[in-house]
Amino acid sequence: MPMKFTKxxxxxxTILFLVAPLIAILPLxxxxxxxxxxxxxSWSLRWFEELFTADAWRRAxxxxxxxxxxxxxxxxxxxxxASLGLRNRLIFFRGTxxxxxxxxxxxxxxxxxxxxxxxxxxxxxxxxxAGVIIAHTVVAVPFVVVSVSGALxxxxxxxxxxxxxxxxxxxxxxxxxxxPLAMPGVLSGAVLAFATSLDEVVLTLFVAGPNQRTLxxxxxxxxxxxxxxxxxxxxxxxxxxxxxxxxxxxxxxxMRARRR
Amino acid sequence: xxxxxxxxRINKFYGPLCVVENLDLGIAKGEFVSLLGPSGSGKTTLxxxxxxxxxxxxxxxxxxxxxxxxVPTYKRDMGIVFQSYALFPHMSVxxxxxxxxxxxxMGKTEIAxxxxxxxxxxxxxxxxxxxxSQLSGGQQQRVALSRALVFExxxxxxxxxLGALDKQLREQMQLDIRDLHRRLGLTIVFVTHDQSEALxxxxxxxxFNKGKIEQIGTPRxxxxxxxxxxxxxxxxxxxxxxxxxxSLQGQEATVRLPSGAQIxxxxxxxxxxxxxxxxxxxxxxxxxxxxxxxxxxxxxxxVTDSVYQGDHLRVQLHNPSHPLIAKLGxxxxxxxxxxKVFAAFSSGDCRVIAP
Numbered sequence: 259m260p261m262k263f264t265k266x267x268x269x270x271x272t273i274l275f276l277v278a279p280l281i282a283i284l285p286l287x288x289x290x291x292x293x294x295x296x297x298x299x300s301w302s303l304r305w306f307e308e309l310f311t312a313d314a315w316r317r318a319x320x321x322x323x324x325x326x327x328x329x330x331x332x333x334x335x336x337x338x339x340a341s342l343g344l345r346n347r348l349i350f351f352r353g354t355x356x357x358x359x360x361x362x363x364x365x366x367x368x369x370x371x372x373x374x375x376x377x378x379x380x381x382x383x384x385x386x387x388a389g390v391i392i393a394h395t396v397v398a399v400p401f402v403v404v405s406v407s408g409a410l411x412x413x414x415x416x417x418x419x420x421x422x423x424x425x426x427x428x429x430x431x432x433x434x435x436x437x438p439l440a441m442p443g444v445l446s447g448a449v450l451a452f453a454t455s456l457d458e459v460v461l462t463l464f465v466a467g468p469n470q471r472t473l474x475x476x477x478x479x480x481x482x483x484x485x486x487x488x489x490x491x492x493x494x495x496x497x498x499x500x501x502x503x504x505x506x507x508x509x510x511x512x513m514r515a516r517r518r
Numbered sequence: 519x520x521x522x523x524x525x526x527r528i529n530k531f532y533g534p535l536c537v538v539e540n541l542d543l544g545i546a547k548g549e550f551v552s553l554l555g556p557s558g559s560g561k562t563t564l565x566x567x568x569x570x571x572x573x574x575x576x577x578x579x580x581x582x583x584x585x586x587x588x589v590p591t592y593k594r595d596m597g598i599v600f601q602s603y604a605l606f607p608h609m610s611v612x613x614x615x616x617x618x619x620x621x622x623x624m625g626k627t628e629i630a631x632x633x634x635x636x637x638x639x640x641x642x643x644x645x646x647x648x649x650x651s652q653l654s655g656g657q658q659q660r661v662a663l664s665r666a667l668v669f670e671x672x673x674x675x676x677x678x679x680l681g682a683l684d685k686q687l688r689e690q691m692q693l694d695i696r697d698l699h700r701r702l703g704l705t706i707v708f709v710t711h712d713q714s715e716a717l718x719x720x721x722x723x724x725x726f727n728k729g730k731i732e733q734i735g736t737p738r739x740x741x742x743x744x745x746x747x748x749x750x751x752x753x754x755x756x757x758x759x760x761x762x763x764x765s766l767q768g769q770e771a772t773v774r775l776p777s778g779a780q781i782x783x784x785x786x787x788x789x790x791x792x793x794x795x796x797x798x799x800x801x802x803x804x805x806x807x808x809x810x811x812x813x814x815x816x817x818x819x820x821v822t823d824s825v826y827q828g829d830h831l832r833v834q835l836h837n838p839s840h841p842l843i844a845k846l847g848x849x850x851x852x853x854x855x856x857x858k859v860f861a862a863f864s865s866g867d868c869r870v871i872a873p
Contacts, residue, residue, distance in 0.1 A: 419571055420604035422591045423675075424665065425621035430592075434617075438608045 280497065286490035294485045305491035315488060318476035319495075322456055325472055328391035329398050329455035334448045336395065337402025338440075341410055342432075344403075356403075363400045370396065371464035378465055385467025393465045394455040401454060402447035409443020410436075442511050449507050453500055520583070522547035522705055523568070523673065528577035530563055530729075537563045539729040541577075550699050550706045552716035555726030556752070562677060564726075565709050569675055570594050581672065592621075597666030601678040603658045605650040611637070611661050612646035618669040636668035637661075639698070656687045663695070667702070676708045680715065692718050713753045717741060725749050745786050747871050750798040757799040759840050763791050763870070771870045773797055775817075777838035782814050782865040787872035796871045803867035804844035806833065806859045813862040817842070821857045835861060 286294055290302035309315045343349070344356055362370065374393045375384060383389035413436065421431045437444070462475045471479075473496065477489050521544030530538040538560040545551050553561035566572040568579060570591035578585050586594060597618075605614050615636050619629045637643045640660035650658055659679060666674055676695075680688045696719050699706055710716050716723045717737040724734040725748070733745040744750035747758065761773035761781065766789070773781045773795060783797050810816055819835040819842060826832075831850050835842040842861055853859065 414602060414604060416600045416602050416604040417606060419569075419591075420598060420600060420662075420665075421606070421617070422571075423569060423594070423596055423598040424618035425592050425595070425669070426617075427590075427592050430621070435606060435608075 283490050283493050284497070286487050287494035289487050289490070292486065294487050294490060305487045306495075308486075308488045309491045309495065312488070314471070314476060314480075315473075315492065318471050318473045318492075321470055322473040324387060325390050325394060325470065326452050326455040328387065329394040330448050330452045332391060332395045333398035333402050333451040333454075334444060337399045337447055337451070338406050338444055340399070341403050341406040342436075344407065345410055356407075359403045360400045362397045367397070367458075367460035371461045374461060375464045384465055385470070387470055390462060390466045390470045390472075393461040394458050395451075397458060397461065398451035398454040401450035402444075405447035405450060406440060406443045409440040413439050442514060445510065446507055449503050452503065456496065456500070521545060521580070522549075522582055523707070524578075524580040525564070525568075526578040526580065528564070528567065528579070529575045530560070530567065530572070531575045537729050538567075541729070541731060543724060543731060543734070545705065545707065547705055548703045550696070550704075550708065550719060550721045552708045552710055552720040552723045553726055554710055554713060554716040554723050554753075556711060559726035560729040561709050561724075561726040565675055565677055565707060568673075568707065569596055569598055595669075595672045597669065597671035597674045599659070599662050599666050599674070599676045599679040601681045603650070603655075603662045603682075605658055605661055605665070607650055609650075610646065611642065611648050611650065611653070614650065614661055615665045615668050618665065622669060632668055636664040639667070640664045640694075655683055656691065659683065659691065663698075667698070667704070672705070674704050674706045676706065678710055679708075681710075681712075688715070689718075695719060717753070723753075725752060727752075742869075743784075743786050744798055744869060744871060747796055747798075747873065750796075750869070750871055755801055755843070755845075757801060757804075757840070757842050758871075759797045759799065759842075761795060761797060761839075763789050763793050763795055765791055770865055771795075773870060775839040779817055779839070780815075781817075781868065783868040783870045784866055785870045787870065789870055789872055794873060796873055797868050798871055799842070799863060799868040801832075801843045801845040802830070803863050804842065805862045806835075806844055806846065806850075806853060807862055808857070808859055810860050811862050814865050815863050815868070817861045819859055819861050821853045821855050821859060823855060824853045826852075835859070837861070 285298060287305060288301045288303065289298045290300045290304060291298065309319070340359055344352060349355065374396070378384050378389045378392065383392065417439070418431050418435055421435045422428070426434060457474055458472075459474045459478050462470070462472055466472070466475065473492055477492050480486065481489055523545040525541055525543040528538055528541045529536070541564065553564060555561045563572060567574050570586070570589065574587060579587055581594070606617065609617070612633055615633045616629050619632055633646070634643065637646055640663055642657060642660055642664070645653060645657065650661065653661065662679070680691050683691060692715060698704065708716075708719065720737060722734060723737055723740050725732045725740060727748045733740055733749045735743070740749060741753055744753065750756045750758065759775060759781070761775045764772045764774050764780070766785070769785055770782055771785050771789060773783060775781065781797050789795055805813070817837050819837040821833055822836045823834040824831060829848060831846040831848065831852070833844045833846060833853050835844060844861060
């Protein structure tokens with residue numbers, strides 16, 4: 259019994275430790291005060307209004323959406339293609355190539371950022387949406403590769419062989435069998451890619467111009483300029499969007515599993 | 519008779535490892551041929567090459583007179599049943615069976631009609647809307663079977679299709695598949711490592727060992743007239759007795775055992791006088807008597823153990839040259855250990871095999 263209690267207490271404390279920053283910031287989104295501090299004098303939605311009307315914030319939200327969508331599409335397509343390719347046992351140094359794909363996860367973002375600025379500058383892509391999307395894609399692809407590879411590993415190779423023997427060309431096998439079976443992995447990869455892009459600050463600082471200011475970048479700069487509770491409102495928006503997307507994926511996977 | 523399927527000098531190497539060696543095999547239209555052998559004997563590899571999943575290192579595979587080496591799997595028109603069922607988990611049973619028909623661009627009404635018929639054939643009409651995971655193993659394999667037959671393929675390939683099922687179900691499915699083969703006139707190539715399955719179902723059995731066919735023939739031929747020691751030991755149980763050929767008389771040979779006793783036996787292989795050989799004696803062909811009978815072959819022996827196994831009595835014997843096993847019908851009397859007996863069998867009940 260005491261052991262059980264200790265475990266429970268430890269787990270609760272760990273969770274509290276992880277979500278404490280969120281608990282600290284989220285209520286401030288609803289403050290009526292002009293400064294980002296406790297206590298909250300009275301509740302208000304004024305900062306959400308500010309978020310959606312102030313030009314800088316509105317553009318940041320739109321930019322985040324554009325760049326997030328672009329990154330998701332590009333990273334999902336590239337990551338899925340890479341995972342499919344990495345299934346082929348005949349590829350030399352398959353393990354090494356796989357590690358290379360995952361490298362952006364561990365390389366310091368600052369280093370990537372500097373490299374990216376030099377490289378994209380050479381192509382004239384700094385200060386452009388394309389440039390930011392490319393930069394975000396580099397760090398988002400590993401998440402897609404991990405998630406899609408996992409889904410592909412769960413597919414019985416003989417199911418694809420059976421489809422081929424029944425008259426399906428390789429493209430049809432992919433469209434009708436492999437892709438539908440890997441879909442849960444592709445979807446969660448896409449969500450992770452979107453979340454990565456939404457959250458990314460360092461590369462954006464190096465690559466984006468004033469016109470590509472994303473929500474995360476805007477929060478970063480505004481917290482130094484003026485500590486307005488609009489940041490808390492933006493954070494709230496952030497969390498909500500992430501949680502909603504996460505729930506959609508979980509729900510669709512549950513529904514899919516139930517249909518089987 | 520021209521062969522419908524013809525393997526012509528097939529070789530298959532994985533790097534330096536030879537899996538199939540210079541193999542020739544012809545299969546007639548409408549024939550049920552089993553490829554039987556232990557794992558690693560090349561039988562599955564040969565099936566995979568016929569299906570188009572593996573390429574031959576050298577040699578030609580002909581289907582109805584046309585070389586198909588370079589024809590991709592999806593154009594070969596072969597139905598394949600795997601041990602793991604390999605059903606599409608994201609489609610219903612009906613959609614699974616409809617898949618090959620959709621691939622052939624058939625109209626919706628015709629597909630519905632054919633799917634209904636194919637599911638009816640395996641008694642699964644009531645399950646069309648279910649997902650494969652909601653069915654038992656035997657039901658899933660029947661879905662796989664109807665999916666492989668619904669498009670009337672030119673050849674049906676089966677890779678240990680009953681391996682994952684329990685014994686009773688497996689025996690039922692063996693008879694079902696044999697029945698389908700006869701009714702529909704299918705050409706079936708069936709891979710298995712289970713000798714009784716191969717004997718039950720096939721028109722002919724090809725016994726594989728180390729990438730080669732040791733013997734091919736009807737179930738009766740491979741069981742009663744094994745050509746090699748491997749075949750005699752792999753198919754069924756047998757007593758292998760070593761000896762030296764003394765003389766040959768037409769289709770029979772006289773073999774002297776180390777104990778001095780003689781066996782007169784039918785001959786499967788080409789042997790010459792003076793050669794050391796094995797004689798294969800099936801345990802169920804051996805009779806035990808307490809007085810020397812009038813049968814040609816009569817070996818003195820002593821009972822060491824006797825086990826009642828329900829449908830037969832299994833008696834272990836010690837003979838000056840070799841231990842022997844006899845399987846006696848259930849009406850046989852008991853033999854207690856220590857009893858002196860004669861193991862008797864006719865010359866047609868044993869075979870001389872080259873070592």
